[in-house]
Amino acid sequence: MKTKGVLTIILTILMLQSQAQGLVLQSKQNKQTTTNITLGCGSYDLMQHLDNKKPGFLELSNKLMQNIEKNISNQRNTKSSDSIYVIPVVFHIVYNNDSENIPDSVIQNQIEILNHCYRRTNSDTTNTRPVFHNIVADTKIEFVLAEIDPEGNPTTGITRTQTDIEYFGGILAYGQGQDQEILDWVNDSLLYNLFRLTNDTLGGKKPWNPDKYLNVWIGDLRILEPEFNNYKELVYFGLSTPPMDHHNWPDSVLNLVNIYEQGILLHYINLGANNPNSFPNPYHTYNGLITTGKILVHEVGHFLGLRHIWGDGDCNFNDFIYDTPNANASSQYNCNKNRNTCVDDIYGIDPPDMVENYMDYSSGNCQNSFTIGQTAVMHYVLNHYRPVLSNTIEINNIENNQFYQSFNVYPNPTTGAVTIKSEHDIDDFQIIIHDSQGRLVKNTCFMDITTLNFTIEGSRGIYFMEIISNNKRTTFKILKL
Ligand SMILES: [Zn+2]
CATH class of the missing domain: 3.40.390.10 (Collagenase (Catalytic Domain))
Incomplete structure (x- = not known):
């Protein structure tokens, strides 16, 4: 170089x-x-x-x-x-x-x-x-x-x-x-x-x-x-x-x-x-x-x-x-x-x-x-350097675009506590969180809620949180400080 x-x-x-x-x-x-x-x-x-x-x-x-x-x-x-x-x-x-x-x-x-x-x-x-x-x-x-x-x-x-x-x-x-x-x-x-x-x-x-x-x-x-x-x-x-x-x-x-x-x-x-x-x-x-x-x-x-x-x-x-x-x-x-x-x-x-x-x-x-x-x-x-700026959406599913936009995830970056707020009442959805090494951190199902609070345990770094509901899915990157 x-x-x-x-x-x-x-x-x-x-x-x-x-x-x-x-x-x-x-x-x-x-x-x-x-x-x-x-x-x-x-x-x-x-x-x-x-x-x-x-x-x-x-x-x-x-x-x-x-x-x-x-x-x-x-x-x-x-x-x-x-x-x-x-x-x-x-x-x-x-x-x-x-x-x-x-x-x-x-x-x-x-x-x-x-x-x-x-x-x-x-x-x-x-x-x-x-x-x-x-x-x-x-x-x-x-x-x-x-x-x-x-x-x-x-x-x-x-x-x-x-x-x-x-x-x-x-x-x-x-x-x-x-x-x-x-x-x-x-x-x-x-x-x-x-x-x-x-x-x-x-x-x-x-x-x-x-x-x-x-x-x-x-x-x-x-x-x-x-x-x-x-x-x-x-x-x-x-x-x-x-x-x-x-x-x-x-x-x-x-x-x-x-x-x-x-x-x-x-x-x-x-x-x-x-x-x-x-x-x-x-x-x-x-x-x-x-x-x-x-x-x-x-x-x-x-x-x-x-x-x-x-x-x-x-x-x-x-x-x-x-x-x-x-x-x-x-x-x-x-x-x-x-x-x-x-x-x-x-x-x-x-x-x-x-x-x-x-x-x-x-x-x-x-x-x-x-x-x-x-x-x-x-x-x-x-x-790595702007880790929470974008969300990733699987290609070929336009519905996922609207799906991810219906959530507000905050604070992000966080010291651990995270709130997910949905625009709509969701019958049932699943949350799966992996760390940056691909290790499973959380896998939980929820029903009939619009606001969810939880804590990301573990060391600082980037976590990938998938939200899945009725065949729609989106991924949020969360930075833990
Ligand atoms: Zn230039």
């Missing part, structure tokens, strides 16, 4: 003759000064920011990826699971004006896009080049708008919060010539500013239990730059927090990461493919490229442990996944299928750069695939 270094963000201040323009973030691979605004995903920048605050964070995160890589390589030849992972999602719309108060129809469209992309049922999968046909995958991960809120009440899975804050990126109080001040501001303040979206007292909306829900905050991620003629700068389309190892990372690192609520921040224009908003000048050139609803597909990939396919570096860096071709840089939003920038050996061939991959920076118009290796990483993260 190649050692990863820390990429630095090169910050350049540009003043164009024709228009005042503020800060531009550029990746290290592209040192040449350019007047093009480089927009992107902030997930790796967040990791670099954490590493600046707590040197060693990136090394821990890379070790986590290496551990996953080692474990999934041992399982490459095992049969894939017959279950699908279902992740409840809550969208927090934090709006300052009516156009940012995105309608439900866009959120529903985004959920459909997530499901098509993660289940590989999108029509554009026919565009995947044959050279990749043996590595692309149905990830067997699905997303539903949360149906029960943290208090156990019915919900649409959408919250709406009006805010006084116009620009969650904040206000840049520095101007031309103050490059170092601007760099410091970006390093110290920008991400804190953006995460105000996740805080009730700072103009945002606090998360629902991030262990149990995928929280997606929708807001205006731009920066206001008064010193640059009130220029409104967008640096990130969106960003996601990375998985953490709660059992092995030191508290000092976990406490630092916990400053940032777990979830995804997304600029409101990037939500869905039927969003009534579009980018104004000078970002309008991105409209045809990113309004496909695939920015969130990419950010969810990060949330489930995936890195950028080019490894955030040149050919010496990779994404810790065995079947994704390496690249010496991101694709910069084009769909160039002629590039093969690094030498790979994947099942004996050197495939081209994979612009079809959701974890590239290619245009959403050519993104249509995750790989088998990426799928294995996401499953590993769901099983």
Whole structure:
């Protein structure tokens, strides 16, 4: 495994003759000064920011990826699971004006896009080049708008919060010539500013239990730059927090990461493919490229442990996944299928750069695939680092989907005591609990109840609780602390 270094963000201040323009973030691979605004995903920048605050964070995160890589390589030849992972999602719309108060129809469209992309049922999968046909995958991960809120009440899975804050990126109080001040501001303040979206007292909306829900905050991620003629700068389309190892990372690192609520921040224009908003000048050139609803597909990939396919570096860096071709840089939003920038050996061939991959920076118009290796990483993260986020449902039984959604299991994580609450009075049901080693912990039948309290005996770790009734079954993962 190649050692990863820390990429630095090169910050350049540009003043164009024709228009005042503020800060531009550029990746290290592209040192040449350019007047093009480089927009992107902030997930790796967040990791670099954490590493600046707590040197060693990136090394821990890379070790986590290496551990996953080692474990999934041992399982490459095992049969894939017959279950699908279902992740409840809550969208927090934090709006300052009516156009940012995105309608439900866009959120529903985004959920459909997530499901098509993660289940590989999108029509554009026919565009995947044959050279990749043996590595692309149905990830067997699905997303539903949360149906029960943290208090156990019915919900649409959408919250709406009006805010006084116009620009969650904040206000840049520095101007031309103050490059170092601007760099410091970006390093110290920008991400804190953006995460105000996740805080009730700072103009945002606090998360629902991030262990149990995928929280997606929708807001205006731009920066206001008064010193640059009130220029409104967008640096990130969106960003996601990375998985953490709660059992092995030191508290000092976990406490630092916990400053940032777990979830995804997304600029409101990037939500869905039927969003009534579009980018104004000078970002309008991105409209045809990113309004496909695939920015969130990419950010969810990060949330489930995936890195950028080019490894955030040149050919010496990779994404810790065995079947994704390496690249010496991101694709910069084009769909160039002629590039093969690094030498790979994947099942004996050197495939081209994979612009079809959701974890590239290619245009959403050519993104249509995750790989088998990426799928294995996401499953590993769901099983070990985000263990209670998803419930698993046996494939080919739609009734089971409704069945699992009719239960609320809490608290989870737990110190032992667990309550199961059912929406309906159930005539009879059986509960079977196994520990992570497959040992039977509990096997009991119940009749005519809607609420059940019991205790999980045994050591801390993950337990799998099956609920079975009238030929329907579902499995809940429970984390005992
Ligand atoms: Zn990204």
